[in-house]
Amino acid sequence: MTSIDVQHHALHIDGKAVDTDESMTIVNPADASVVATVAKGTASHIDDAVAAGKAAFESRVWAGKTPQERAAIMRAIADAANDAIEELVELEMSANGATVRQATGFHIGYALAHFTFFADLADTYQFVRPAPVVTFPALAQSVVHREPLGVVGAIAPWNFPLLLTLWKVGPALAAGNSVVVKPDEHTPLSMLRFAEIAEANGLPAGVLNVVPGDGRDAGARLASHPDVAKIAFTGSTQIGREIMKLASGTVKEVTLELGGKGPSIVLDDADLDLAVDGVLYGCFTYSGQICESGTRAIVPRSLHDDFVARLVERARTIAVGAPDDWDTDMGPVIDGKQQARILAYINDAVDAGAQAVIGGGVPEGEQFQRGYWVAPTILTGVDNSMPVAREEIFGPVLTVIPYDTDDEAIAIANDSEYGLAASVWTTDNGRGLAVAEQVQTGSVWINDAHQINAQVPFGGYKQSGVGRELGPDALDAYTQAKAVHVDLSGGRDAKPYDILLSHADD
Known part of the structure; x- marks a missing residue:
């Protein structure tokens, strides 16, 4: 630095x-x-x-x-x-x-x-x-x-x-x-x-x-x-x-x-290379410290293993390092308290049966012994009832949750107290729009993430x-x-006063 x-x-x-x-x-x-x-x-x-x-x-x-x-x-x-x-x-x-x-x-x-x-x-x-x-x-x-x-x-x-x-x-x-x-x-x-x-x-x-x-x-x-x-x-x-x-x-x-706990819904017709890059971008940008980060990848069960393998291979190319290096993709988290909190979420999830297929701790290397670092982490074996899938971690932790039908994917996405943002990955924009209409979030991005435009309102549903x-x-x-109301009738001829005063002399 x-x-x-x-x-x-x-x-x-x-x-x-x-x-x-x-x-x-x-x-x-x-x-x-x-x-x-x-x-x-x-x-x-x-x-x-x-x-x-x-x-x-x-x-x-x-x-x-x-x-x-x-x-x-x-x-x-x-x-x-x-x-x-x-x-x-x-x-x-x-x-x-x-x-x-x-x-x-x-x-x-x-x-x-x-x-x-x-x-x-x-x-x-x-x-x-x-x-x-x-x-x-x-x-x-x-x-x-x-x-x-x-x-x-x-x-x-x-x-x-x-x-x-x-x-x-x-x-x-x-x-x-x-x-x-x-x-x-x-x-x-x-x-x-x-x-x-x-x-x-x-x-x-x-x-x-x-x-x-x-x-x-x-x-x-x-x-x-x-x-x-x-x-x-x-x-x-x-x-x-x-x-x-x-x-x-x-x-x-x-x-x-x-807060947010953004779902990234990958449909079964998605361009997987695009979806993999998009899901990683949606979660790991700025070390996951963005409220609308897509921290839940909701993936077809039929594609789960292939998609996870692609995620891991691509995540290995993320350059974690000094923030002032223009080649760095991901820097530290904000402080020691937050670092400890993130690592505790990961450890608790693993203890509950999740698997850290990449990451799970502090990156290796002497330069990461100072400061507050968490490696890009992908967790599988997660269901939507686990704290790691429900609570806002605010760190570089992606959970992968399988589903069988589009309706189930939408139900998982909406099963959250949060509703800030979501993404949908598909090669069929019409299908993506149909899913977007059912997702309970303030923003939905189709084949994109973190797309915040000053000309478009931003905010959340629910909590x-x-x-x-x-x-x-x-x-x-x-x-x-x-x-401000201006009378144009020229005075009392308009009769509204008569309604009020008609019995004043009775």
């Missing part, structure tokens, strides 16, 4: 760097080296950030700009961030172990492209929507205004720190809101730098505040703060439930993108979340509707 100077980073509140008494240590997952220290925000710092956001919102220094003015500033921010992409990539991958290819293209490149999408959306979004003229109970014209909510709280995870934060910050800013971000403790660096870039390129102070800190303190305060109108959260289903409880105290709006991010209506989640 390329070393960087160990620097100290402050909170970003009201356009100022704010230091604190306590610091958090940012560790490189590849070798457990310290890459930075960051001021640790508390509930009181969240209070300060919310106050700054509220003051900025009420001053209308941002909300009062036209959508076109906001869009132009957001594009300038995206351009400046793109000029700093190498720095952002280094900050991101040094903290979360993403490979340089993934960090450059998906983590940072995608993030800035999506931020630009939200800027463009501000240009075209209908903030004022005339309704038809009505004649009853009076001649009137109604107009619906989509107005910003106020202060929005964004709580982001460690796996895609900038991308998933900008999925929230982008539409919130485009709509005219102020934002307070609580990034994950492992990975606040790229978002802190983005906030500096944003204010250097036209975003007024106080509109975007970033407060790294502990979820139980800073995060909980943000979710329960009475002056925060909405919480947008990406993370585990367990924490999502807690966020909902905290938000309910002040009836906040919530958007939750939570995979509430609401949707992205898509042409993304600003709906960051605005509220106000109906």
Whole structure:
């Protein structure tokens, strides 16, 4: 891993760097080296950030700009961030172990492209929507205004720190809101730098505040703060439930993108070479640390042994190694706690009768003795009732589950508390579409995986979340509707008052 100077980073509140008494240590997952220290925000710092956001919102220094003015500033921010992409990539991958290819293209490149999408959306979004003229109970014209909510709280995870934060910050800013971000403790660096870039390129102070800190303190305060109108959260289903409880105290709006246990359904007419590559890509990209990863390969029993043999042969070619090497396909997992958790799932499954046909532990080699590594692992002998097939592991572990009929495959896919994403592998698109209609997930990819398009809504069924991010209506989640009615009758001649007052003198 390329070393960087160990620097100290402050909170970003009201356009100022704010230091604190306590610091958090940012560790490189590849070798457990310290890459930075960051001021640790508390509930009181969240209070300060919310106050700054509220003051900025009420001053209308941002909300009062036209959508076109906001869009132009957001594009300038995206351009400046793109000029700093190498720095952002280094900050991101040094903290979360993403490979340089993934960090450059998906983590940072995608993030800035999506931020630009939200800027463009501000240009075209209908903030004022005339309704038809009505004649009853009076001649009137109604107009619906989509107005910003106020202060929005964004709580982001460690796996895609900038991308998933900008999925929230982008539409919130485009709509005219102020934002307070609580990034994950492992990975606040790229978002802190983005906030500096944003204010250097036209975003007024106080509109975007970033407060790294502990979820139980800073995060909980943000979710329960009475002056925060909405919480947008990406993370585990367990924490999502807690966020909902905290938000309910002040009836906040919530958007939750939570866990997944994605099925990859291989039909008996699939192109097996394509399906093998696709299933491996769907599971092992970014060491399986993606919520919509396809961690359950649901395979025809008649093809099971052949398919598994192909999976193993192809998986042996996955290059596991240093994240800053452009030839590396898969890097480490986020930390020692998660490494131990993943290995425990594997060991428990093997104890219950599953077989690790490849992987199952830490990769061999001296370079893997430091840092937090798990080898790409494929488990057979698994049924859908086992914890390894039901619970979100968030690591490079693929379970292979056989089936006999298409209906059984669909039933296995749907037998989950999660419903975020699925893939279907077939040479018959019509058949694939028929299966997709029956799968209970927010996204279904036919002969593809991880296909997330800013123009298409993303979110989950069941306990995979509430609401949707992205898509042409993304600003709906960051605005509220106000109906304004204008009487066109010229006064009381329209008679609605007569209905109310007809017996007033009785």
